[in-house]
Amino acid sequence: MLFNTGAFAFFACVMLLAFWASAKWAALRNTVLVLGSGYFYYCFRHALPIYLAVVISLGYLGAHLVSRQSNKKSAKAVLATFITLIGAGLAYTKYSGLIFGNIPGLEQWQASALSIVAPIGISYFTFSSIGYITDVYRGKTAAETNLLTYAAYISYFPHILSGPIPSSAEILPQFKAPVRPDRAKIERSLGEIAWGLFKKMVVADNMYLTVNYCFQHYTDLNGSSLFLGVTSFSLYLYADFSGYSDIAMGVSRLMGIELARNFKTPFFSRNPAEFWRRWHTSLRRWMLDYIYLPMGGNQNDKLQYILLILLIFSFSGLWHGANYTFICWGLLNGLYFIPYILTGTLTRYRQPPSPGKLLPTGKEFFQMLLTFNLVTITRVFFRSPDIHVVRDFFATMCSRTLFEAPSLIVLRNMAWCIPVLALEWVQREQAWFMDYNRFVKWLKPVMHIAIIAAIALLYKKQNLSEYYYFKF
Amino acid sequence: MKRLAIGCVVLGMATAIAVSSCKPKVSNTNMDDAEHQAVRQIERNAEAIDKLNQQYPAMPDAKIVENGGENSALYAELKAKYKSQLTQLKQEVEATGAKFVVILVTMEVGSGTTNSTRFGHPFIISACRELGIEYYDYSNDIARQDKAVITLAPKDGHWSRKGAEYFAGLLKPILLKYKDHKCTITYKDSDRPETFGDLPPNDDEILDGGKDITYHVQANAQGLRMNHPVTFPKTKFRTLILGGSYMYSPFLDNNYISTVLLETMIPNSEILNAGMINGTVDDYLSLWREKARFSEPDLVIMHTNGSDITDLYFSNRNHLARSHKPYPPTETERKFYDATFNHEKYK
Numbered sequence: 001m002l003f004n005t006g007a008f009a010f011f012a013c014v015m016l017l018a019f020w021a022s023a024k025w026a027a028l029r030n031t032v033l034v035l036g037s038g039y040f041y042y043c044f045r046h047a048l049p050i051y052l053a054v055v056i057s058l059g060y061l062g063a064h065l066v067s068r069q070s071n072k073k074s075a076k077a078v079l080a081t082f083i084t085l086i087g088a089g090l091a092y093t094k095y096s097g098l099i100f101g102n103i104p105g106l107e108q109w110q111a112s113a114l115s116i117v118a119p120i121g122i123s124y125f126t127f128s129s130i131g132y133i134t135d136v137y138r139g140k141t142a143a144e145t146n147l148l149t150y151a152a153y154i155s156y157f158p159h160i161l162s163g164p165i166p167s168s169a170e171i172l173p174q175f176k177a178p179v180r181p182d183r184a185k186i187e188r189s190l191g192e193i194a195w196g197l198f199k200k201m202v203v204a205d206n207m208y209l210t211v212n213y214c215f216q217h218y219t220d221l222n223g224s225s226l227f228l229g230v231t232s233f234s235l236y237l238y239a240d241f242s243g244y245s246d247i248a249m250g251v252s253r254l255m256g257i258e259l260a261r262n263f264k265t266p267f268f269s270r271n272p273a274e275f276w277r278r279w280h281t282s283l284r285r286w287m288l289d290y291i292y293l294p295m296g297g298n299q300n301d302k303l304q305y306i307l308l309i310l311l312i313f314s315f316s317g318l319w320h321g322a323n324y325t326f327i328c329w330g331l332l333n334g335l336y337f338i339p340y341i342l343t344g345t346l347t348r349y350r351q352p353p354s355p356g357k358l359l360p361t362g363k364e365f366f367q368m369l370l371t372f373n374l375v376t377i378t379r380v381f382f383r384s385p386d387i388h389v390v391r392d393f394f395a396t397m398c399s400r401t402l403f404e405a406p407s408l409i410v411l412r413n414m415a416w417c418i419p420v421l422a423l424e425w426v427q428r429e430q431a432w433f434m435d436y437n438r439f440v441k442w443l444k445p446v447m448h449i450a451i452i453a454a455i456a457l458l459y460k461k462q463n464l465s466e467y468y469y470f471k472f
Numbered sequence: 473m474k475r476l477a478i479g480c481v482v483l484g485m486a487t488a489i490a491v492s493s494c495k496p497k498v499s500n501t502n503m504d505d506a507e508h509q510a511v512r513q514i515e516r517n518a519e520a521i522d523k524l525n526q527q528y529p530a531m532p533d534a535k536i537v538e539n540g541g542e543n544s545a546l547y548a549e550l551k552a553k554y555k556s557q558l559t560q561l562k563q564e565v566e567a568t569g570a571k572f573v574v575i576l577v578t579m580e581v582g583s584g585t586t587n588s589t590r591f592g593h594p595f596i597i598s599a600c601r602e603l604g605i606e607y608y609d610y611s612n613d614i615a616r617q618d619k620a621v622i623t624l625a626p627k628d629g630h631w632s633r634k635g636a637e638y639f640a641g642l643l644k645p646i647l648l649k650y651k652d653h654k655c656t657i658t659y660k661d662s663d664r665p666e667t668f669g670d671l672p673p674n675d676d677e678i679l680d681g682g683k684d685i686t687y688h689v690q691a692n693a694q695g696l697r698m699n700h701p702v703t704f705p706k707t708k709f710r711t712l713i714l715g716g717s718y719m720y721s722p723f724l725d726n727n728y729i730s731t732v733l734l735e736t737m738i739p740n741s742e743i744l745n746a747g748m749i750n751g752t753v754d755d756y757l758s759l760w761r762e763k764a765r766f767s768e769p770d771l772v773i774m775h776t777n778g779s780d781i782t783d784l785y786f787s788n789r790n791h792l793a794r795s796h797k798p799y800p801p802t803e804t805e806r807k808f809y810d811a812t813f814n815h816e817k818y819k
Binding site: 209210212213216217220408409 | 676677678679680684685686687688725
């Protein structure tokens, strides 16, 4: 049941009706959410809710045991035990191939050899559960006494498949607080859903085949086409993933629950650090809270700081997939920080570029272009099935054919993302993308109608491609 | 500044909408009576097909030769239909002075042979002999090849790049044999339709057939899968290929399909690839009559195989035929449908 299908639209309507019918009673409301989310998850594979129930039980039990420990040492031991238990499923299903597959004689212990498939969205709810227990251990969150509330929080259908990874301190209380319908929130939600659907169904789905073509036919294409191919992939990935996140956020807000914004116009970043503060922010925040800061963060000396950055990005690479290509992707992204750290130019920008202006300055434009291209180059590792493809892809891309005319179909494909980039540039300072009130009143309804019309007219009419991020 | 920003936003969306609305649309204004009648006929046909498809949604394919087998009344009826259409196509092609040749190509060889091929194949050969049609049966040759090399197996059974090269090699002797044959008819430019094939003119897109094997399909201005337009008067030996998906060659870029390779193998020839997915003799006949004959080919090669006979069953046609005309069932077809899919109703 993908978010851009009629089945999901029907399911979401039923859930909204049931949710608001039971809104007065938190227990009943959460029961509706748990049952609905269970059904939603069940639709992907029937056995999945069982695994999810195990992870929920472990998280609930783990948090209680941690909170009951009288001394820090035993609490830490309990925390470590439950993190290991919860993480074991993720580690085994995702990484057994990388580990056992490379040890002669142990190949039969790979998940794939045992026909075990990683549950969809496993990383998201595993990370949520680990984050929650850790927050309880740190005293940031009280252990939730009501299993139903906790189950509703972890299994919550808008974020279970592709995030955002919820922060327990921010999201969990919302499952207990009273909810009231709010016209402004509904309006905002519908705008977010429409914009998310536009990015997913019009931009990402239309770009998908050509992006795939570039990576499947990299031996037939010249350097400039491959460069445009990987650029298209970068833009496609953004449209697909951020579109999905926008829909999740909009659907969630219709039920009165605010999810964190996962993307903040990342392609207008002026250095890699800013990019990662704007891209998949919930994962970044998770890694910041549970790995980076406990290890000292930027309070370390320069060498330790650099090593920590490389470690974080390698971990991020591993999270994306059990393949050396992902580790290389992570490492390369980490390496980009080194010159900035060494020269002390890793500026922490507080505002988007050129606030209040229509165009960026020349310096900002160059910074954004450089950052975008640095990130885009790493996508070759991200998208290629193995390191040999990466090598051949780069060999062609860095050859003299880079200066030849690109394949027209690849060039044309990039036009799909122009409206997204243009609109996001105009709206880069707004907390809410569809907030056009600073212009004229009639613009907002016009934009809504234009987006809906564009979806109806331009959506990709062939097979729905699976959301790229489901496999993570 | 604000106005400029608003303008950019609205312009962006308007452009996107305008791009989509560039497709030609049928308008009721400025349309003469004949056009209006034609549009009405298309609408009536579409309604009739919809109705038939709702009433008879299933497409039995191989079941036709499983339930009742080779000697059933239904299969005999379909074979007769096939033969009749083959006869008409041969006569109409030869009436233009062009040479008509049939090639039998199937990947169903050895143990993987279905009844459609097992029974259909010998019938097509005997029909060709009886009608005096020159035919080339490539099944034995294909059976000797490694399928993993010549097809995209296990992902798909159509030609791989190597397979397309191999297939072009099979077709080459036919073209060389008839390279001096000439079509005797010429059409006025005003008589010719805009297209000779069914692909969207100047189509240029990436497809993957839902199999995650992307390919770049390009059609010329006349809706044929080839890299250059068909011009008149012709200067080269012209071959028209009528056929199914093995001719259309999904999952291969234009430059790797057999017909494009053939053009490079035989420089003084041009190959008009009118291959279509799910085609059968009924489609080739209608394409020939409607459009393809106006391309003035010197040689017409029709690709066929055993399943083209079962593809003539009325519900298959209503779902897949290029003509978009309704195919009501014959009494035999209806009885078979009820017996196969509506057991209760049939009782």
